[in-house]
Amino acid sequence: MLRVWCCLVFLCLGHCRKLPLLGYNTNVTPIPLGNEPGSTSMVNLTAANFKGLTFRYPGGTVAEYWDWTTGWYNVSNPAAAKRYPWLPSAKYHNKSILLWADFMKKISARGSVWDLSVVWNNLQSAMQMLKEVQRVGLAVQHVELGNELYDGHYKHIYPSGTTYMETILPWFDTLAKEFPGVTFGFPFDQHLLDPKATTWNNEMLKLLPTNSSQAAAVLHPYVFPDFQSKESPQQVTKLLINGTNLFIDWVKTNLPPHMPVWFTEYNWNTLRFEKHTPREQGWIYGTWLWALSPVYMSLKYMTLPQVSILLVHDLGGRNISPLGSIRVESLKHENDMYLSLQGHTLGLLARFYTSAVVGETVNTGSELVQVLQLGDTSGGFFIVSLEECPFNVTLPRHVKSQMSGWAQGAFRKPTTLPEPRKVDVDSNWVIVFPYSLNWVPF
Numbered sequence: 001m002l003r004v005w006c007c008l009v010f011l012c013l014g015h016c017r018k019l020p021l022l023g024y025n026t027n028v029t030p031i032p033l034g035n036e037p038g039s040t041s042m043v044n045l046t047a048a049n050f051k052g053l054t055f056r057y058p059g060g061t062v063a064e065y066w067d068w069t070t071g072w073y074n075v076s077n078p079a080a081a082k083r084y085p086w087l088p089s090a091k092y093h094n095k096s097i098l099l100w101a102d103f104m105k106k107i108s109a110r111g112s113v114w115d116l117s118v119v120w121n122n123l124q125s126a127m128q129m130l131k132e133v134q135r136v137g138l139a140v141q142h143v144e145l146g147n148e149l150y151d152g153h154y155k156h157i158y159p160s161g162t163t164y165m166e167t168i169l170p171w172f173d174t175l176a177k178e179f180p181g182v183t184f185g186f187p188f189d190q191h192l193l194d195p196k197a198t199t200w201n202n203e204m205l206k207l208l209p210t211n212s213s214q215a216a217a218v219l220h221p222y223v224f225p226d227f228q229s230k231e232s233p234q235q236v237t238k239l240l241i242n243g244t245n246l247f248i249d250w251v252k253t254n255l256p257p258h259m260p261v262w263f264t265e266y267n268w269n270t271l272r273f274e275k276h277t278p279r280e281q282g283w284i285y286g287t288w289l290w291a292l293s294p295v296y297m298s299l300k301y302m303t304l305p306q307v308s309i310l311l312v313h314d315l316g317g318r319n320i321s322p323l324g325s326i327r328v329e330s331l332k333h334e335n336d337m338y339l340s341l342q343g344h345t346l347g348l349l350a351r352f353y354t355s356a357v358v359g360e361t362v363n364t365g366s367e368l369v370q371v372l373q374l375g376d377t378s379g380g381f382f383i384v385s386l387e388e389c390p391f392n393v394t395l396p397r398h399v400k401s402q403m404s405g406w407a408q409g410a411f412r413k414p415t416t417l418p419e420p421r422k423v424d425v426d427s428n429w430v431i432v433f434p435y436s437l438n439w440v441p442f
Contacts, residue, residue, distance in 0.1 A: 019302065019353070020302060020307050020308045020309055020310050021053075021054040021110065021111070021142075021308065021309045021310065022053055022054065022298065022310050022311075022349075022350065022353050023050070023053035023054030023055050023056070023109075023110070023113075023309075023310070023311050023312070024050065024053065024054075024055050024056065024311055024312055024313075024314065024315040024325070025056045025059060025060055025264055025265045025311045025312065025313045025314055025315070026055045026056050026057060026058075026059055026314065026315040026316065027058070027059035027060065027061075027062055027314055027315075027316065028057060028058045028059055028062070028095040028100065029058075029059070029062055029073075029084075029087060029090060029095065030090075030316050030317075030328050031095065031103075031315070031316045031328065032092070032328065033094070033095055033099040033100065033102070033103055034094065034099045034102070036092045038328065038337050041337040042103075042316070042326065042328070042337060043103065043106045043107060045326050045337060045338075045339060046103075046107045046315070046326065047106065047107040047108060048347075049325075049339065049343065049346075049347030049350060049351070050107070050315070050325070050346075050347060050350045051107060051108045051109075051350070051351075051354065052108060052109070052110050052350070052354035053109060053110055053350055053353075053354070054109065054110050054111050054112065054113060054309065054311065055104065055109055055111075055112055055113070055311075055315065056112065056113040056114075056115060056144075056264055056311050057097070057100050057112050057113070057114060057115065058095060058100075058115065059115065059314075060115065060147045060148065060220075060264070060265055060313075061083070061084075061147060061148070062084065062087075063115040063116070063117055063144075063146070063147045064083070064117050064118070064119040064120070064146065064147055064153075064154070065077055065079070065080035065083060065084070065117065065119060065120055066115075066117045066121075067117075067121075068096075068097060068117075068125075068129040068132065069125075070093075070094075070096075071093070071094045071095045071096030071097070071099065072093040072094065072095060073087060074120055075088075077120055079120075079153075080120070083153055097129070097132050097133055097136055097138075098136050100112075100138075101133075101136040101137060101138050104138060105137075111138075111139055111141060111142070112133075112138060112139075112142075113142045113143070113144060113185075113262070113264060113309060113311065114129075114130065114133060114140065114142070114143045114144070115143075115144040115146075115147055115264075116129070116143060116144060116145060116146060117146070118145060118146035118149070118167075118168060118171065119146070119149075119154055119157060123170070123171050123174060123175075126171070126175070127174075127175065127178055130143065130175075130179060140179055140182055141181075141182055141183065142182070142183055142185065142216075142262070142309060143175070143179075143182060143183070143184050143185070144184075144185040144187060144218055144262075144264060145168050145171060145172060145184055145185060145186055145187070146164075146168070146187055147187060148187060148189075148190075148220065149164050149187060150164075150189040150191075150196075150197065150200045160199075160200065160203055161189075161199070161200040161201060161202070161203030161204040162203040162204075162206075162207065164204065165186075165203070165204055165206075165207035165208070166207070168186070169207065169209070172184050172186075172209065172214075172215070176212070176214045180214075181214075182214060183213075183214050183215070183216050183260060184214055184215060184216065185215075185216040185217065185218035185262050185264070186204065186208060186215065186216070186217055186218060187218040187219075187220075188200075188201050188204060188217060188218060188219050189201050190219055190220040190221060190222060190247070192246055192247070192250050193246075201254070205254060210255075210256050210259055215259065215260075216259065216260040216261065216262050216308070217251075217255050217259055217260070217261050217262070218261075218262045218263075218264055219247060219250075219251070219261065219262075219263055220263065220264065220265040220266060220313075221243075221244065221246075221247035221263050221266045221297070221301065222265070222266055222267060222268065222269035222313075223239065223240055223243035223244065223266075223267075223268055223269065223293075223297070224243065224269045240293055240296065240297075244296075244297055244300045244301065247263075247301070248300070248301070248303065248304055251304055251306060251307075252304070255306065257305070257306060258306075259306060260306060260307075260308045260309075261304065261306040261307045261308065262307075262308065262309040262311075263301055263307060263309065263310050263311065264309060264311045265311060265313040266294070266297055266301070266310075266311075266312060266313060267293070267294050267297070267312055267313045267314075267323050267342075268290075268293060268323065290341065290342065291341040291342050291344065291345045292345050293342075294312045294342055294345075294346060295345050295346060295349050297312075298310055298312065298346075298349065312325075312346060316328040317340065323342065324340060324343075325339065325340055325342055325343030325346055325347070326338070326339060326340070326343055327339075327340055327343075
């Protein structure tokens with residue numbers, strides 16, 4: 001504790017830099033927009049907890065067969081139906097840019113990242129989509145040139161990183177001229193330990209327009225756990241630390257320091273998680289380790305000076321995904337929507353983040369950690385470290401009341417997790433999150 005606090009005392013003696021945009025990857029398909037049931041709760045919960053953040057439209061995987069003219073995926077495409085087996089049963093099929101614009105305005109969002117379909121759509125339609133965004137009153141500043149094109153679902157179109165770059169560079173050249181000042185992101189493969197990903201990424205790097213001020217690199221730095229194993233919390237914590245460091249080291253080694261980097265999806269990866277029973281999930285799901293992991297990832301990824309966008313996955317969680325900050329799977333009644341435990345922790349970070357004006361990268365002894373400082377006179381700081389406790393978070397006095405409800409009712413289920421304890425140090429609140437071998441899941 002003392003070691004972390006000493007870092008905070010000397011916070012502003014070093015170099016403070018501009019903080020990246022923080023927000024959410026948002027798969028809009030389960031998000032209630034317009035007059036759908038739950039839309040009022042969706043607006044209220046998002047505005048109360050994530051006001052002033054940046055959001056991604058229409059999401060990641062769903063973007064590749066997205067038809068922006070209808071506000072839904074291309075239902076006539078057999079490949080789309082196969083890619084999204086959960087969508088044909090959806091009741092509401094209008095997630096248009098116009099409805100998205102209304103949602104963004106109601107929640108006072110800072111902006112949007114626009115993810116283009118480059119699988120079935122064409123360049124002309126992509127330009128029309130971005131002009132429609134401007135027509136409805138939203139800014140076009142950050143545009144992704146597709147999502148995870150290395151995936152085997154698209155190998156008939158993009159069999160290699162070279163093929164992708166040769167196809168998409170004409171898009172980039174045209175769009176950059178049509179939309180000067182807009183930055184366009186090229187998506188890399190996040191499976192960094194896979195030789196196939198290494199080949200794909202190396203092929204992309206050879207053709208990446210690193211000298212263009214309108215080009216950015218995109219990566220999805222998920223941490224991949226093995227939920228079938230019986231690792232202790234300390235082992236999982238080490239996995240989290242090593243996983244984040246893997247992506248940080250890759251950026252430092254492979255990308256030029258002047259090139260913007262966007263992490264437009266990150267959290268625990270849940271591909272295997274969704275196939276397991278609650279009993280197999282329980283040792284991590286609903287614990288403080290689970291809840292604070294994306295907060296830790298966010299602050300850790302901020303230590304990279306190139307990172308200009310950070311979007312946590314996911315704003316609205318369906319019943320097959322445990323990662324939604326707002327649970328939207330049950331909409332029989334307006335008040336059925338609620339914050340998940342990750343939603344509470346990320347909401348606290350968001351409320352602090354939108355008031356923070358400076359950030360400092362410090363070394364706590366064994367790893368770099370990002371610290372946020374408030375710009376007002378409250379003297380508040382925010383830091384998450386996996387050392388010692390391992391979770392130490394420093395909060396300004398005016399948000400200390402947020403702590404009491406974190407462990408109660410987060411999933412509308414009781415918990416016996418201990419409450420965080422607070423210590424008054426030099427007029428700042430230091431919150432120590434409980435860490436123990438005896439994790440009690442929800």
